[in-house]
Amino acid sequence: MRRIALWALMAGLLLPFVVSQPAHAQATRTWVSGVGDDVNPCSRTAPCKTFAGAISKTAAGGEINCLDPGGFGTLTITKAISIYCEGVIGGVLAAGTNGFNINAAATDHIVLRGLDIEGFGTGLIGINIIQAASVIIEHCNIRDFNGGAAIGISANPSNFNSMLLIRDSVISHNGTASGGAGVQINTNGGSARATINNTAIHNNFVGLNVLGTSNVQVNNSNISENLGTGFALSGSASARIGRSMIVNNLGSATTGSVLSYLDNQINGNNPDTTPGTAGGYH
Structure with a gap:
């Protein structure tokens, strides 16, 4: 019983920190490609498909770069x-x-x-x-x-x-x-x-x-x-x-x-x- 109470206390202390962490931090530089996909993180090796997809993953003041030709x-x-x-x-x-x-x-x-x-x-x-x-x-x-x-x-x-x-x-x-x-x-x-x-x-x-x-x-x-x-x-x-x-x-x-x-x-x-x-x- 004491062990269950201890685990409950630890979970209560850690929960605010877990909830406050974003799933994906915004990057200062992101990439788009004609063969990219907006489900990607918009990194150099996993670019997004559109500017709209990339801007949501780019920090304010950051850059979106075109990796190759495309309609974005x-x-x-x-x-x-x-x-x-x-x-x-x-x-x-x-x-x-x-x-x-x-x-x-x-x-x-x-x-x-x-x-x-x-x-x-x-x-x-x-x-x-x-x-x-x-x-x-x-x-x-x-x-x-x-x-x-x-x-x-x-x-x-x-x-x-x-x-x-x-x-x-x-x-x-x-x-x-x-x-x-x-x-x-x-x-x-x-x-x-x-x-x-x-x-x-x-x-x-x-x-x-x-x-x-x-x-x-x-x-x-x-x-x-x-x-x-x-x-x-x-x-x-x-x-x-x-x-x-x-x-x-x-x-x-x-x-x-x-x-x-x-x-x-x-x-x-x-x-x-x-x-x-x-x-x-x-």
Whole structure:
């Protein structure tokens, strides 16, 4: 009887510790593969199949890496995370929906690198930024989001001083109706600062649409062959462009008070507008 009571006492002492231990701790780095399985732990030798499967097993601030080519599915991001797929095809097919929804904390940083995001003609938004401290989009191809007023990249943050960097990317064939755009940067009660560098914004409805209280800088980029305005600016937003091409757009080269560093190529648009000067280099 005494032995049974002792075992009962030990079990009672140990039970809280057993219950409190997670079945699987989240890793700081996880992996996805075209031949993976989401029941796996997403390790290098047992990768997951989708980004959605991997993010639940990745710690906040961690990385998801693409092990080999594959279609890894759409994703909603609610925490700091980096997704790296350079060197392989990190495919995302988003027919009839959004590719990525980013609605993280106002202090969270997000990196998306090396992704091929395809809307298949019916997609809505390639990358939809609702809230984050910063989002970096590098070496990505975002195309064929044509569900009416569809957008390749939409940044509409609710937090102040949200920062966006788009670098070395191609954003093409997005939007077929008014409101559609390759890139649209607006503010939903917050404020946004964005830099677009070495990026092609090509054959969208509007190329780059900047609204709200945004502050946007465009460098070494190509805004071309869009169905409407190349670079549209409205509201109290500010925008500057340097060492770039705004060419062959079926609408105006620019609308609103876009400022130029006077080193751009602007021609073949309807019409070729002349932006005001942003001053020289300092």
